[in-house]
Amino acid sequence: MPKVQFITVTRAESGQKLLRFLERRLLGDVPRSAVQRWIRKGQVRVDKGRKKPFDRIEAGQVVRIPPYTPGEEKPAQSGGGLTLVHQDADILAIAKPAGLAVHGGDGIDDSVAGRLAALYPDADFRPTLAHRLDRHTSGLLLAAANYESLRHLNHAFASGGVDKLYLAWVRGQWTGPDRTLLTDRLEKRGEPGSQTVRTGSGKTGLAEVTALVADREYSLVAVRLITGRTHQIRVQLASRGHPVVGDRKYGEGRERGPMRLHCHALRVDGTLLTLAPPWEGRWAVEPETLGRAMELLDGRDTLRGTPKPGM
Incomplete structure (x- = not known):
């Protein structure tokens, strides 16, 4: 009983x-x-x-x-492990691969959140994600190891207290100034599950862009995300004629292969975490190019992420 x-x-x-x-x-x-x-x-x-x-x-x-009879417990997901870039008493930084959803839902059996729960089944407080990345975006994803840290991270992301730097390969030759400030009004449209975001009305989205490699067919850009609207980077770049390579939602149906958008660096409370993109071949990014991308963030800290495989 x-x-x-x-x-x-x-x-x-x-x-x-x-x-x-x-x-x-x-x-x-x-x-x-x-x-x-x-x-x-x-x-x-x-x-x-x-x-x-x-x-x-x-x-x-x-x-x-009080006494109670537990309902059916959902089985832990076993879709795979996670690679940690950084871990301390308060924060876990996860190397999210492109194609893996952040949270589960209808038709989504594998997710970062589910894998986290499977990795820490007996924890008093299971590590909890503090923000999101689009399913097809790769890069750094932060989780809190305790509730106090979760509250702090949630506030930091909501108030603009986290520096965020992304890398993206886009179609066409980026010809903007060395540092271009993108300002748009962004609004969600459509039914849940099939929503798109359009410019012209809604909440303001701000991002700063600089070109790292500018060719006629493709350009590599660094994006300092100032606000955090849904699909913001993808929409702002596509609205200027430079959709992210592989973006099938905003790339006018021409895109094939994985999306080339990556969260490269996050800075919280002076701690800087970085993760080089996993791109290979023509999409590979040289170390000196990554160094130039970091110039979009004011100042530099010494802590860098080193992946821990096998988690």
């Missing part, structure tokens, strides 16, 4: 809202409505006292969970 559980809040979980803590800790699929009912009726206690669903809990507090 199910029994009452008493769980001590760990340091990694500290600061969460009670409802979210319970959802992370409960085994199997337990409906949120059931958890809210437990809290409302006083079946959930924190240090023997009643709490509301959105009250925050702290390390060392003891949470009483």
